[in-house]
Amino acid sequence: MDARADFQDRALAVPRLGVGVLYNPALPEYLRARPETYDYVEVIPEMFWTDRGPGARPRFVELEGWIAMLDWIAAHCPIVGHNIGLSLGSADGFDDEYPEHIAEWNERYRLAWHSDHLAFVRITTADGHDHNAGLAVPVPYDYEVLDMIVERIEAVQRAVPVPFLLENSVAFIDVPDQDLGEPEFLNAVAARTGCGLLLDVHNVYVNARNHGFDAFDFVGALDLEHVGEIHIAGGSELAGMYTDSHAGPCPEPVWELLEWVVPRAPNLGGITFEFHDSYYPLLREEGIAEQLGRARSVWERGRVSA
Amino acid sequence: MTLLEYQRALSEMIASPRLCLAVRADPAGALATYGLDARERRRLAAVAFQPGMSTSCTLYRVNRITPIATYLPLTAYLLGDALIEEAERFWDEGLPSDLQFGPETERFGRFLERRVEAGALADPYLREIVRFELAVNRVRVAGGDQPLVETVVFEHDPLPLLDALADGRRPDPPPPEGRYELAVDATAGDIALWRVPAR
Numbered sequence: 001m002d003a004r005a006d007f008q009d010r011a012l013a014v015p016r017l018g019v020g021v022l023y024n025p026a027l028p029e030y031l032r033a034r035p036e037t038y039d040y041v042e043v044i045p046e047m048f049w050t051d052r053g054p055g056a057r058p059r060f061v062e063l064e065g066w067i068a069m070l071d072w073i074a075a076h077c078p079i080v081g082h083n084i085g086l087s088l089g090s091a092d093g094f095d096d097e098y099p100e101h102i103a104e105w106n107e108r109y110r111l112a113w114h115s116d117h118l119a120f121v122r123i124t125t126a127d128g129h130d131h132n133a134g135l136a137v138p139v140p141y142d143y144e145v146l147d148m149i150v151e152r153i154e155a156v157q158r159a160v161p162v163p164f165l166l167e168n169s170v171a172f173i174d175v176p177d178q179d180l181g182e183p184e185f186l187n188a189v190a191a192r193t194g195c196g197l198l199l200d201v202h203n204v205y206v207n208a209r210n211h212g213f214d215a216f217d218f219v220g221a222l223d224l225e226h227v228g229e230i231h232i233a234g235g236s237e238l239a240g241m242y243t244d245s246h247a248g249p250c251p252e253p254v255w256e257l258l259e260w261v262v263p264r265a266p267n268l269g270g271i272t273f274e275f276h277d278s279y280y281p282l283l284r285e286e287g288i289a290e291q292l293g294r295a296r297s298v299w300e301r302g303r304v305s306a
Numbered sequence: 307m308t309l310l311e312y313q314r315a316l317s318e319m320i321a322s323p324r325l326c327l328a329v330r331a332d333p334a335g336a337l338a339t340y341g342l343d344a345r346e347r348r349r350l351a352a353v354a355f356q357p358g359m360s361t362s363c364t365l366y367r368v369n370r371i372t373p374i375a376t377y378l379p380l381t382a383y384l385l386g387d388a389l390i391e392e393a394e395r396f397w398d399e400g401l402p403s404d405l406q407f408g409p410e411t412e413r414f415g416r417f418l419e420r421r422v423e424a425g426a427l428a429d430p431y432l433r434e435i436v437r438f439e440l441a442v443n444r445v446r447v448a449g450g451d452q453p454l455v456e457t458v459v460f461e462h463d464p465l466p467l468l469d470a471l472a473d474g475r476r477p478d479p480p481p482p483e484g485r486y487e488l489a490v491d492a493t494a495g496d497i498a499l500w501r502v503p504a505r
Binding site: 061089120125126133144171238 | 309310312313314316317318320321339345348349352353356357358359360361362364365366367368369370408409447452495
């Protein structure tokens with residue numbers, strides 16, 4: 001089997017898990033009390049360690065109290081990894097130690113799949129400092145960037161032997177004169193690498209609302225057979241724009257997008273609800289269960305009609 | 307590689323509303339130090355005017371102030387309205403930003419200590435509270451060969467001071483002055499505080 005065929009097999013190997021929730025510090029009590037409402041837990045590995053930077057030994061120092069909770073989760077249900085630190089779009093180079101560490105985590109926690117964003121979060125300044133961009137900054141959808149992203153995803157796939165999914169980003173700015181549109185760019189990355197897509201339908205809604213395009217046109221332009229996971233979430237207004245703040249329950253347009261996409265995504269492994277822990281008082285246990293229950297209804301209807 | 311220069315310029319615009327305004331006023335001049343091609347210059351000149359750039363600048367600042375407010379809450383209380391002003395001054399020093407909460411908080415704490423030593427911040431409790439909260443954060447996440455117990459030197463009796471601040475008020479009457487040592491101990495998991503007996 002050649003390397004590309006192997007990558008494509010890994011993409012197709014996304015297991016069908018069902019409905020999950022993105023872990024945050026408000027969730028331990030819920031996870032213990034309501035296991036019947038979720039099939040897996042997605043975790044952001046960066047929440048569980050301090051990264052002392054490339055070359056440091058040890059580089060990734062784990063937070064022991066948090067790891068204890070992660071071990072509990074792993075003993076009770078599948079874990080999905082959702083990284084925020086690969087910075088696939090950084091033009092100044094790729095941090096090879098990062099996927100190696102994800103591979104070590106995969107050895108321990110047997111990730112069902114893992115993912116990161118189509119964006120950059122870190123860049124080296126002209127004087128050699130590591131600068132964190134403060135948010136996931138979208139890359140220009142140009143052919144030059146496409147080649148770079150493909151090369152990096154293939155490096156991740158070589159290092160971590162579970163399916164890798166690439167997430168569509170929120171873009172507050174609208175970069176003019178790009179070679180490709182975002183759906184075409186995502187399709188091309190998936191086709192060339194065999195990676196899956198993590199389709200965040202709330203991110204699509206955010207961009208559509210802020211930039212005035214039709215969210216259904218966007219998802220309709222994607223090759224949905226590549227979609228291995230869907231994120232759903234809520235948002236809020238900030239500085240004149242609607243943001244992906246994960247502020248409580250999903251708005252109705254996000255549910256409508258989910259209803260449309262799920263039956264058209266034959267390789268979908270799961271639907272993950274994301275909320276920020278500061279919104280737990282708004283949702284509480286019943287609110288989380290209600291969001292997950294609604295997602296499960298869409299999942300089950302979609303599985304029947306797919 | 308001009309893509310790198312483009313990303314540097316864009317990320318520095320997100321970190322600096324002043325640079326955004328400069329690009330709006332004079333794109334060629336403000337972007338002259340970056341090795342950009344013509345399309346990248348056009349792109350940056352265009353996005354500088356977009357509402358989304360203002361939102362990005364705001365989010366950047368929210369994301370940088372969050373660890374400070376979260377992990378140095380008593381320090382933030384003592385600074386009050388001066389918190390944002392000091393954070394702006396810290397960011398203007400041009401140190402690399404690190405959104406890992408630990409390093410970013412530690413750097414800001416060190417910055418405040420320097421400001422106190424320089425006489426720029428006069429709150430009598432600020433230096434010891436900064437040291438205390440930095441110690442709490444370090445032992446809370448200590449791993450490997452890092453210590454689980456640290457001793458913090460106070461110039462005021464720490465227990466009435468910490469009790470008052472935890473209640474959201476300044477101590478009244480002021481706690482006795484002197485040299486006090488307080489151990490911050492994470493050996494049992496949760497943080498425990500105990501006075502180190504005077505030698």
